[in-house]
Amino acid sequence: MDCCSTSSSLLTLSQALDKLLSQVEPVGKTEQINLTQAADRITAQAITSPLNVPPFDNSAMDGYAVRRHEVTESSILPVAGKAFAGQPFHGEWPAASCIRIMTGAPIPAGTDAVIMQEQAEVQDNGVRFTTMPKAGQNIRLAGEDIRQGAEVLPAGSKLGVAQLPLLASLGVDQVTVYRRLKVALFSTGDELQTIGQPLQEGQIYDTNRFAVRLMLEKLDCEVIDLGIIRDDEAAIREAFAKANAQADVVITSGGVSVGEADYTKQILDEMGKISFWKLAIKPGKPFAFGQLSDSLFCGLPGNPVSAALTFYQLVQPLLMKLSGYSQWQKPRQIKVKTTSVLKKTPGRMDFQRGILSSNAQGELEVKTTGHQGSHVFSSFSQGNCFIVLEQDRGSVAAGEWVTVEPFNPLLES
Numbered sequence: 001m002d003c004c005s006t007s008s009s010l011l012t013l014s015q016a017l018d019k020l021l022s023q024v025e026p027v028g029k030t031e032q033i034n035l036t037q038a039a040d041r042i043t044a045q046a047i048t049s050p051l052n053v054p055p056f057d058n059s060a061m062d063g064y065a066v067r068r069h070e071v072t073e074s075s076i077l078p079v080a081g082k083a084f085a086g087q088p089f090h091g092e093w094p095a096a097s098c099i100r101i102m103t104g105a106p107i108p109a110g111t112d113a114v115i116m117q118e119q120a121e122v123q124d125n126g127v128r129f130t131t132m133p134k135a136g137q138n139i140r141l142a143g144e145d146i147r148q149g150a151e152v153l154p155a156g157s158k159l160g161v162a163q164l165p166l167l168a169s170l171g172v173d174q175v176t177v178y179r180r181l182k183v184a185l186f187s188t189g190d191e192l193q194t195i196g197q198p199l200q201e202g203q204i205y206d207t208n209r210f211a212v213r214l215m216l217e218k219l220d221c222e223v224i225d226l227g228i229i230r231d232d233e234a235a236i237r238e239a240f241a242k243a244n245a246q247a248d249v250v251i252t253s254g255g256v257s258v259g260e261a262d263y264t265k266q267i268l269d270e271m272g273k274i275s276f277w278k279l280a281i282k283p284g285k286p287f288a289f290g291q292l293s294d295s296l297f298c299g300l301p302g303n304p305v306s307a308a309l310t311f312y313q314l315v316q317p318l319l320m321k322l323s324g325y326s327q328w329q330k331p332r333q334i335k336v337k338t339t340s341v342l343k344k345t346p347g348r349m350d351f352q353r354g355i356l357s358s359n360a361q362g363e364l365e366v367k368t369t370g371h372q373g374s375h376v377f378s379s380f381s382q383g384n385c386f387i388v389l390e391q392d393r394g395s396v397a398a399g400e401w402v403t404v405e406p407f408n409p410l411l412e413s
Helices: 013-021 164-169 207-218 233-246 264-271 304-322 378-382
Strands: 030-034 063-066 079-083 098-101 113-116 120-123 126-129 151-153 174-178 182-188 222-229 249-253 273-276 288-291 296-300 334-338 349-358 364-368 385-389 401-406
Touching: 013 273, 013 288, 013 304, 063 126, 151 164, 182 207, 182 233, 207 222, 207 249, 207 304, 222 233, 233 249, 233 264, 249 304, 264 273, 264 288, 264 296, 296 304, 304 349, 304 378, 349 378, 349 401, 364 385, 364 401
Parallel strands: 079 098, 182 222, 182 249, 249 296, 334 364
Antiparallel strands: 030 174, 063 098, 063 113, 120 126, 273 288, 288 296, 334 401, 349 364, 349 385, 385 401
């Protein structure tokens, strides 16, 4: 199972992602929930409209409903009545007259145009119009926006601010969604201390688990947090068994290198199957992916930047596919010039944290956040993008073109 560490034997990010996603299918279980509880959930079936939108012909303007053949340049039409939104005109409509109408009001029978009030001159005996109307002018037809029975959202859509009010406007009060993913999470290492507790000699705070939990919650996962597991073979084995029994995905932080106290590889060999272990990326080389008996496994590196990067690039799309989200797209990439010198050694694709901005000429450019060590998590709070340097590329001079990948909402401030 152990791979050699030469760059030619390491999986590229693209290879790893393809291999990972090929082993993932959406969870099958669904549930029906109220629309008010459906934020960030994924639709398990297509949603069709139960009605026409708009449900009736209505006015697009404040103005006057007319019959076009009665409108001439010299005619003055008396106002026969009024139509408001929620208060239609139901009276008789005499010939050679018009009806005052407001935006959203139902169109009176016989109307073939609405003339906006800015094109009308109100006089003592009626209204004279300064323009000749066209057929259908300023009339919204029933079903013009959405036809009854038309598909509004396909299966696999994420329900957010743009989607939920739309469904509410159609009178949809319940939706069928995939159940939320259950993700078990724990960190390994004697050097780790829980946030808020005093550090002992040689200890550091367990920021990785905290960061990963925040990202999981942002992805609307149900998190099973098993805490910090010490470097003890029996304790780690027990944590894996507990996580595997409860979760769809098990995520660990640390313990995937080749140190003397790293039991994770040995235990996973016994309890499951590892698909790959090392990647040709920097930071994040020691990322592991595999399967346990009842769950998928992702082993994140112990360094904070490496853990966040591999979660972002690999675990995020895995969870999206597993959750049933069908509209996931690889992060957008653009070409810009760097204003910084970027140090790099050929051999692995490098994801350096950068600051993308516009210069005085309105052109996009990027600069480094500074030191790119895999422990410098402040580079995420300072930056807004990855500068993606190709595997075979060396150091980059200021003024050269580079590939930039702006952060998606998972890492955006």
